[in-house]
Amino acid sequence: MEKHERRARRKKGIRKKISGTKVKPRVSVYRSNRHLYVQAIDDDRGATLCAVSDRDASVKHTREGAAQVGEMLGKKLKQAKISEAVFDRNGFVYHGVVQSLAEGIRKAGIKM
Helix, strand or coil: CCCHHHHHHHHHHHHCCCCCCCCEEEEEEEECEEEECCCCCCCCCEEEEEEEEHHHHCCCHHHHHHHHHHHHHHHHHHHCEEEEEEEECCCCCCCHHHHHHHHHHHHHHEEE
């Protein structure tokens, strides 16, 4: 099984178990080789509530940059009066940049 097939399989298992609502959105992460994208999604309506990427933040694709992106998303969620979220790592291993992103969101005061 190839790398992208393994990730797709993990993603399918994760998405079976978690879902987001307007009150408790799903925070979905996509990590490419160059950039990091994260968005808060209301799965009931199929709408994105807010989104941030390291391209918007003008930070580098590092663990420190990911933490800053997480804090920015946390601030946007706080402005939208959202205090809880469900973390969707989207099939990526919870390590490195993905872990730093989650910690940055928690540091901003969002419970995950």
